[in-house]
Amino acid sequence: MMPETVLVVEDESRMRRFLWEALSDRGYRVAEATTLAQAEKLAEQHRPSIILLDLMLPDGDGMSLLRRMRERRRTPVIVLSGRDGEQDKVAALDAGANDYLTKPFGMQELLARVRVALRLASEQPEPEDGRLTVGAIALDIPRHEVRIDNELIHLTPIEFRLLLALARNAGRVLTHRQLLAEVWGPERTNQTHHLRVHVASLRRKIERDPARPRWLQTEAGIGYRLRDE
């Protein structure tokens, strides 16, 4: 089987070296670009399975590459962010980035995010039997049933739709806007406090210890992630 190619778009040479070492150790082929122009060229040439994209590049903002990529194809993109503003991360995710990693991050975190993005990109949109399992959480979509460790729990329709949206993207962060649009509709994407209240209620039902959630993680100022590992 051909190794999967990762296109690393990063202008810092030592950072590229770390990414190369981490990815090569796990059998990925690595193509490297240091500018937006080079990245566009290599993306056409190598057709990578995934792109790791730094946002601050010498010839422009990585966001512009992300938007152009999204016009053409669905190659997963993980943004490598040295920025602290949640707005930047939210903007990247809403513009089609599959995930983000805030520097600094370790090899295990990097590889886990790459695995998730590649898995989500290759999966069928819906399992044939209508069942979806994430860790201890099992959803029966046609029946609107959820079991945690085989125990049936009662969710409201909104909680079920929230959990389903998160489970379909297990391991990946979904922004407040994405979740609101998915569950309440595109006209209510500014009602984050309603979202928070329903997520808190969902967490109390699916977590053994809601104060130390095992599955449903909060990404402050950004959104939520359902852990899958």
Added chain:
Amino acid sequence: MEGSELTLDRATLASAVHDLRNPLAVIVGMTSVLRARAMPRDRDCLDAINMECNRISRMVDNLMAVARAANVGARDWIPADELASAAVGRLEGILTGTAVALEVPSDELVHVDPVLGELLLVNILELLAWPADGGVTLAITREDKRTLIQVHGTVAGAGAPCVNLMIAQKIAEAHGGSLERLEPAGGGTLIRVVLPDGAARPEPEVTP
């Protein structure tokens, strides 16, 4: 804000933070690569490097928080238990040896900037969890259009003035609130934060 270190504007600080993050990212990244290849006896040393880098990284976060606290972003109504659990989760692997008890109502909302609110709790918890082997209790209550956050550390002398306390205080003040450090009669250290609401609490959603 007083103090020359706080007169830097946010753009300058953001640039400094970016410059600090890149070398940190290389050290943390390369350390993790070496750890995966290392003999078991060397892993503890690499873990120590990693933990200290993560500590520096949180300090860098705090630098940004100082700049941001002067200019609180959009406050939102956040479930108290979500705020508390996010802060405890952020300190996963750091609060080892410290038992953290949460006394947080499940149906109360707190009106804060979500990111700064989490940083406020992270800084107080980190402050009172040092030295390790003690216990910390985080309690959040509501009274008359304000939120009361009380964090009690069992270790006497914990919570000495430091950057954690300064950051937490700046965040509390940026919300129009206050922070005080007390030594209760029962022992230990108590940090008490009062955050007045910045807006009326929204009506509960009517679910069809």
